[in-house]
Amino acid sequence: MRLRNRIFSTYLVVSFVLVAVVGALLYRAAIDAARVGFEDRLATTVQILAVELGRTSTPAEESELDVYIDALARAAAARVTIVAPDGHVAADSEFDGPELAALDNHNSRAEVIAARRLGTGESTRYSRSLGTDLVYRANTIDAGPWAGSVARVAIPRTRIQAAQSNARRRLLGALALALALAGVTGALWARRLSLPIKGLKEAAEQVRDGQLEARVDIRTGDEIEELAQALDGARNQLASRIQNANSERDQLEAVLDGMVEGVMVTDANGTIVIANPALRTLFGLESPAVGHTVIAAIRQPAVAAIMEETAARNTVMSREITITYPMDRIIALYATKLSTGGAAGVFHDVTALKRTDAVRRDFVANVSHELQTPLATLSAHAESLAGADLKSSQAKESLAAIQRQVGRLSALVADLLELSRIESDGFEPVWTAVDVNALVNDLASEWEPRAGESVQGLTVESEPELVVAGDRRLLRQAVVNLLENAIKYAGEAAHIRLIARRVNGDAQIEVADTGRGIPIEDQSRLFERFYRVEKGRARVAGGTGLGLSIVKHVAEVHGGSVVVESTPGAGAKFVITIPTSQTGPKPGESS
Ligand SMILES: Nc1ncnc2c1ncn2[C@@H]1O[C@H](COP(=O)(O)OP(=O)(O)OP(=O)(O)O)[C@@H](O)[C@H]1O
Ligand SMILES: [Mg+2]
Structure with missing residues (x-):
């Protein structure tokens, strides 16, 4: 039922009950008044x-x-x-002569008897004389x-009844008018x-439909006006929030x-909620995804799998x-889980980067390879010279210098070849069960x-039965590189600890020393090729800066x-973590 009808019908019911109660009381009073009026008039007359x-x-x-009475x-x-x-009867206005x-x-009439006894009397009854x-x-x-004698006055009862019904008619008319007025008001x-x-409802509907400019114009001066103002306030708030959101979105x-x-x-x-133009170009999408x-949009199962896994x-x-x-x-994909339960992915085209990298890798591999034979020849000749009986001490010194530098160069070439080998696309480690302990x-x-x-000194701590699937030679090489570094760079006062342990199901090999440590600013670049902290010292120590790079690749x-x-x-601590569940390299896995 509409509010208006409800107010109206309530008002009408209340008015009706009031009119009915007041009407009933007035009705009795009016009827009595009409009768009493007549009786008074009769008594006076x-x-x-x-x-x-x-x-x-x-x-x-x-x-x-009788004439006078008439x-x-x-x-x-x-x-x-x-x-x-x-x-x-001495005289009667209704009868003359013989009648x-x-x-x-008439002495038996009640009113006459009462009058003779009390001076006045009354009675209502059927008159046989007048019918x-x-x-x-x-x-x-x-x-x-x-x-x-007794004087008597009589009037027909119908006149009282007529007066009463007249009063009743007027009363009912007045009540009907009151009811009609109540209806209209x-x-x-x-x-x-x-x-x-x-008006409020329409305003709320406008808000629902997104019309946020209109104003509610209600001037009732009561709570409804306050409500309208509150609604306007809410609408303003909403409009400005939407504007903010829109500009942020833009x-x-x-x-x-x-x-x-x-x-x-x-x-x-x-479901994809954002896909920028670069993404569409990258995957050759014609429609906005x-x-x-x-x-469905990208048609790349690998991408779908990564996004799903990230979200999950x-x-x-x-x-x-x-x-x-x-x-x-070749695309590098970085994906992050979002608090909405979805995922965000950034797709970076690294094709050119990869090509340059491949060219560099091939170049380094080729040069290193080509250097091997002349180095071997040089080394052999130096060896045979050393066997010969050199006279001058200067010649002996020169030969020793040649042998030292040939040794360094050979170590460098060996490292470069090792790195190239591990980095190369076709590289396959020799998988065995490696007992880390x-x-x-x-x-x-x-x-x-x-x-x-x-x-x-060097101490070792290890857990028994620590086995991983891996390439024994490579793992050994990695640990050797770390031990070599610790011995070379930690300093005489340092102590070295070699630890193997299981952490969260993974195997960890740690080489820790109590030496001079590594400056914070160098730590992030330590694993880059040819990166050395103190160039001079490292060179004296014979380092080329490839050792940690190899460790990283092995890991x-x-x-x-x-x-x-x-x-x-x-001191410094290097920790290699190898998953024990690992049975081979994950396809597509990269740094
Ligand atoms: N335990 C350590 N304490 C202090 N400095 C270290 C330690 N391990 C490595 N470094 C620093 O990190 C640099 C890089 O080490 P990396 O093993 O890669 O190269 P390198 O030892 O100089 O040469 P290479 O190992 O190829 O012979 C080193 O030059 C050294 O300055
Ligand atoms: Mg080293």
């Missing part, structure tokens, strides 16, 4: 009549009296009867020629109350449109994928003497990683 008839000038003759009755608009002391004489004795119900009122006449009132609420869109990298954002259902699943696991993922459509490309214990006993010469070939922790002046 009969009193006046009795006084009038008590005058000495009243005709003493019955025939004259005149008085017309004036009083009532039937007038004079009952003589013996009960016979009058034929009337029976109708009459209301009678009688008074005794106290003086004049008719002293001792109720309708106006309901309209007045419901109009502002209708900014974001501008940034995304201007980016060289492809950007894709998915929601919790795996938004609204589709990753596989709370991780950051970084992979390289190769695509053939619309062109052969045995590996570190062997190395420790092998390196103990050298450690004893250069540093304070990655095993699906693991290597990290450095060092506080300058308080």
Whole structure:
């Protein structure tokens, strides 16, 4: 039911009940008033009549009296009867002559009996003389020629009833008018109350439909006006929030449109919600991918899998994928889980970078390879010269210098070749079950003497039954490189610890020393090729800066990683982590 109708019907019901109660009370009062009015009039009339008839000038003759009574009755608009002391009717306004004489004795009439006893009496009954119900009122006449007689006045009861029904009609008319007025004022009132609420409803609908400029114009001066103002306030807030959100979205869109990298954002259902132009170009998409699943839009199962896995696991993922459509490309994909349950991916075209890298790798590999033979020849000749009996001490010194530098060059070429080999696309490690415990214990006993010469000593801590799937030679090489570094750079006062342990199901090999440590600013670049901290010292120590690069590659070939922790002046710690579940390199896995 509409509010307006509800207010109206409530108002109407209340008005009706009020009118009914008041009407019922008034009805009784009006009916009584009409009757009492008549009775009073009758009493007054009969009193006046009795006084009038008590005058000495009243005709003493019955025939004259009857004429006189007829005149008085017309004036009083009532039937007038004079009952003589013996009960016979001396005069009557309704009867004349023989009819009058034929009337029976009236002393038995109730009003007459009462009048004779109390001076006045009344009665209501059927008049056989007139054939109708009459209301009678009688008074005794106290003086004049008719002293001792009774004067009686009567009017038909229908006149009282007519007056009563007249009063009733007027009352009902007034009540009906009151009800009609209540109806009209109720309708106006309901309209007045419901109009502002209708206005509010329309305003709320406008907000729902996104019309945020309009204002609610309600001036009722009450809570409804306050509500309208609150609604306006809320609408303003909403408008400014939407404006902010829009400008933020525009900014974001501008940034995304201007980016060289492809950007894709998915929601919790795996549906694409953002795909920038660079992404569409990268994957040769004709339609905006938004609204589709990753596989439907991009048609690259690897991309779909990475985005899904990122969203499912709370991780950051970084992979390289190769695509053939619309062109052969290598793409680096960095994906992050979002708090919305979806994932965000950044796609970077690294094809050119990879090509340059490949060219560099090939070049280094070729040069190193080509250097091997002349180096071997040089080394052989130096060897044979050393066997010869050199006379001059200068020649001996020169030969020693040649041998030293040939040794360094050979070590460098060996390192470069090792690195090239591990880096090359076709490289396949020799997978076996490697007993890490045995590996570190062997190395420790092998390196103990050298450690004893250069540093304070080498201790080993290891867990039994620590086995990983890996390439034994490569793992050994990595640990050797770390031990070599510690011995070379930690300083004489340092102590070295070689530790193998299991952490969260992965195997960890740690080489820690208590030496001089590594400056913070160098730590992030330590694993780059040819990077050395103190160039001079490293060169004197014979380092080329390839050792840690090889360690890093070995760790990655095993699906693991290597990290450095060092506080300058308080030692350095290198930790290689190898997943024990690893059975071979993960396809597409990269740094
Ligand atoms: N335990 C360590 N304490 C202090 N500095 C270190 C330690 N390990 C490595 N470094 C520093 O890191 C640099 C890089 O080491 P890396 O093993 O890669 O090269 P290198 O030892 O100089 O040469 P290479 O190992 O190829 O013979 C070293 O030159 C050295 O300055
Ligand atoms: Mg080294």
